[in-house]
Amino acid sequence: MSRLRPPSKLVREAPLLKANWRLLSVLFCAHVIGLSVVAAAAAEETKVVQFQPDGVARQDTLLRYRGKVPDLGNITVCFRFRVRQLRELSSIFSYAVVDEPNELLIGFEEDTHMTLHCCGGVFQDLYNFSVTLRQWLSVCVAMDLESRLVSLMVDGNIAKHKLDTLSESQLRVRGGGLLLLGQDQDSYGGGFTNTQSLSGTLADLRVYDRVLSDVEMLVFGKCEMAADASADPIISFSNIERDFEMVNVDLLETTKERSCAARRDKILVFTEPLVFEKAKHICGLSGGKLALPMSDKDTWRLFNESVPFGSVCNTGSMFSFWLGVQGDAETQTWNHYLTGEPLSYTNFVGRQPVVENPFICVGFVGDDKIDSREHGGWHTVGCKETACPICHLDKVVLLKVRGLCKASLFDRQYFLTEDNGSVAFTGTHYSMITRHSPLPDSHANASDHGFWELARLDRPSVKATLQMKSPTHYPFGRHKWTVQNDVCGNDAEVITITSCKEGQFTCSDGSCIEIQQRCDMELDCPSGSDEMGCDFLTLEPSYNSDNPPPRSAPNRPVEVQIQLHIYAIESIDVDNFEFTCEVEVTAEWFDPRLRFRHLNHATELNSLSGDEKLLWTPQMEFLGDGLTTSDVLERRSSLSVRRYSDPLADDDEEEQASEVFAGKENSLLLMRKVTVTTPCQFDLEKFPFDEQECSMRLVIAGITRDYITVIPDEKYGISFSGRRNLLEYVLVKEEISKQDVGNYSGLEVHLYLDNLATYYITSTYVPTLIIVVIGYLVFFFPIKNFNERIMVGLTGLLVEATFFSQVNSSIPHTAYMKLVDIWMVFCILTLFQVVVSVVVIHWVLEKSPVKTMVRVVTKGFPNSIRSPEEQKKARAVKVNRFCKMFTPVVTGVFLLVYAGLITLG
Template sequence: MEDQDGGRLDTGRHWKTSRSWSRLAEFLFFCVVLLANAPRAVDSQGAMKSVVRFQANGIARTDTLLRYRKKVPAMRGFTVCFRIRLLQARDEDAVFSYAVEDEANEIYLGLNFKKQIFILACCSNPVYEELALSIDLKQWLSVCVALDLDDKIWHLSAGGLTSSGKVKIGRDDGFAVREGGLLLLGQDQDILDGGLNKFQSLHADLSDLRFYDYVLPESVMKSYTECSIHINVVPKIGFQDLEKDFDLLNVDLFESYEGSFCSKDNNFTIVLPEPRTFKDSALVCHTSGGTLSVPYTSADKRKLYETAEPYDSRCSESTIDSFWLGVRGDPETQEWRHYYSNTPLSYTNFAYGSGLNISQESNCVSFVASANTVESRHGIWFSMNCFEERCAICHFNKVEVLHARGLCVESEFDRDYFLSFENNSISFSGVYYSQIVKNPAVTDPVTGITSYGSWTLFRLDKPDIQATLEMTSPTDYPIGFNTWIVKNDRCGQYNMTLVLTSCGFGTVFLQ
């Protein structure tokens, strides 16, 4: 192990006798840190924080990264904290890669979505740990990891949950992280400043990264990851001045409120802007892993109105109640119930005279999200015939994975997808490298016949590998059983029958 001047550190008696003084200084320092960071809640907004988006176009690549411009010190312990939101996974999601001349993994921190683990490597590889970690796509995760090289203990905190353990190494002599190397964020170095692999890169949003050249108290790490404190101690390396401290290569920068990183509410809604019957609307929500939305309070009603209103003109031209709610009426009990759980509702918001009499002909509920009516009618409910057509507002508790069955073993397409709404259009993102996008209708110049459009499945990093699904109606989605026309996949097929569906919900019986 080398000191800051490149010489060997004495690991004998001097190190052993000085260690007690080091421990005393460490204890006093921790007391200062704890006092400086007395717990106080981060409010729903908090301060604005810089966010770095890696691989904004979704293409796995090696030229999108942050390169630290300054010197990394030698150290016998460290803590790294950060907030991350995976937009897609890679074979391995490289977050932090510090390499020196003869060792690529002097410090390496990464995620493996498939295995649901956090990877910690250090110090010429006597340290390599795979630590269990729950990782979701498109949801913020706050992480702190620390390594004590004296006591050979690791600590991991994520989402307020902490764990620790002994480092599994074979040698007992002192060792440390060496100085003078190169730190990259968003890529994994296999050699110093090189050997990058697009399958070990990062497609994610990263914020509030903090690197300390000592081990933070576990209570501070825990509080950081549950957003109950601000760490007021300035880190050795951080995002305080990104453009001064880092070379920013092919990344996007934006700002977000600090409170958004630790929201406990992972629910979200997606509007499917094509009119369908109630049954078909429920079906497309369920096969995508969601349910039709139901407001339970006036606050829910306002939020749902704000979500749906931008799509009102696409959903109806002749009515103000353009959306379905997940509500059904029971003609026998004259109760309005949640259509899936069958639970009676304690909150309703029917227009005057509507919803008083439940019949088989009018036992579904539509929702007003039109700006072309007086404000008092925003979010009003109407009793409606279930065979009318309205747009669906799908509610998701989290990102739900849809499984693609029918691909050959050699296929380069992803096996898992999730419904996404980006740039004002519906798509299905592969968990790793693929995407399914909708193509607009096309008019044949000879016949004058206009198609309904199509869906294209393709590899983002290999766009010549693709498959096409022709639509037979304007409401067709690429879920369920469908036959695709394939080009350039390894399966050697021309036609492929693919089943794309979520297994998260049972069958919904709707009359």
């Protein structure tokens, strides 16, 4: 049982409760009223004026103010507008007096800046800001003419500018003139041109005779300023039908919420049922994505915008449109079809279904003729079924048109719109691409699916047509159009329509890849079109391959930089005075006459070998010592481009996006791999301890050094990668230097070789020296053993002579003596001296005349008598002893002199 409060206490609290309830009631009512006011303001119908609703640039579409404009020392002009197509000057506000058509002009030149003329043309200021197509913008221009200060408010951003004028007189906007909206007056009330008109919608124009504060302008930008007496505009759209004369404009009603919203996104419905993959593809080509509502509000917006197409897209199924959803059978989640992220919001009819297989997609109910409980609902369906794509574009996507000449009358950028229930392409200025049914005279040809027409709206005779290949054929990608009356002068043009961004390549079907994937030897486009037409070279018709690149200055020849790489020295033929080597010569130069395309950073991929005969290339001639002709056998030759710079700015005259590079910034590389046999004047006086210097010259033939000069590469002028130790010589050093030949520019290559004398030391010098030593040893034989002594000497002499003959036959024959010849002659002479000495000793011993016996007196010894035989033997011993000493002394002196000859330079 609950307990009750005492009556006395209830009585005491009653007044307080009553007061609190009263306060709460007031607050609640204020809140409800506030919400009502906001809702009413959002739902408030407002009138907007649409200029040039058919897209044709006209001179007869405008608003003319019926009232009188007073003199104004200060003025503020506020308005909201949305541009459909751009003009050279989108004229918003044009006020003229009799003697000055630009007393006050506010307009936008293209989409880059606002132009402002005031006060009899005293000043003109340009204010940079971007105008986005098909987006509502709020603008206020407040001019304090006394302080000469302009405040510009654009969508909540305020910038202030000081007026630059030399006039010191008071600035004023003179009254009594004519105010027009949507046209620029080049004369009072006239002088209109198509290119200075407004194509778009204007709303909530207000003109004040005072300078609005920053706060007031920001309030206007947020659509919070009511057009009532408190705001005191002297001109406004509050009663537009009474205050303005409307000439060929449409007066429409919309909610204030729509005219104030800065929303850029758009729903676009392609009315041809497609399988999911093709639906995904065509949304990608349009620059958008398959729609995917993320809340109930998004669902109802999507439903309302798709209902008009429900009957066309319904193929008898419960759903009519594709959503950007795919199921994951492994995780049992429904994911975004591009990112794979699981969805936080779904709206399936009934329970959320199970993902049965990976080929399940989701359809959207956009038909209001079925059960209302199904409206906006999601259904699972096989991805091979057909439905219409609903594409969501989160901004105005401008499609580029490539392939038109610079002077073409057609627009180069388009955005997607609806035209009679079908997708159309509206140009940013004057053109439009629309779909047309088959012509009546097609005789019901089943293959005639109609055509797309690109037309200049203000010049109907200027048009181009594309025959449709199927009912779902859209002009995305690259197609051949039939053109009429365009200034380019061609009856047919290959035109590419693409949503690809800067730095992307458009495949033939309209899909996009990165420009670096173009011509990289990999198929990235579905049709492989990225690897078609991969010509790196662009030649002008005036190009002449007989002429070298032009000189940058009259006395400055074109430089050809040379890198020379020697792979191997195949042979050094001393007998024939020549050597053979494998050489790779790389010539690098710049030709400003050329243009290259889609160059890779890897030079090897930028091959021009097939175009080598079309280009001027330096003709290189190899010469030997004394400028003698060399035998050159070419093994391989290639021409390529080395990329140094970034590509030039994109040129949309070309149907395909490609990176174009200037020839003056990116070099040509000519690589020739050759086998060169060239003479060398060997100096063999010090053979086999000789050091040789062989030279080879490379000369640019046919063009004098006044036009072409060759220079060695500073870093890699010459290099060698082969074995330096050859059969007889070792390559010690290689050099390259500038050396002209007559009036022709050239380089000289020097090869420094040292003889590998070890072979000759071991095979010639040591054996011959041993034979000499053996011959010398006969002086240590018994003197009486003449036969043995003479046989050893003669045998050594004969062997030495045989060695000399063999060595002489294996080394080059020269008219002068070589060191090896001197050595062999010395060895032979030494052995000859040994033989002669043995004979002399034998003669002294046996045949020298002795008449009498002699007494020999030796100090410290008794006297002795020697017979003639003993005297002969003593003489022979003395001669033998002399030979023992003489031969090594002479040999030592010879070796010292010989070593000096070797070491002398």
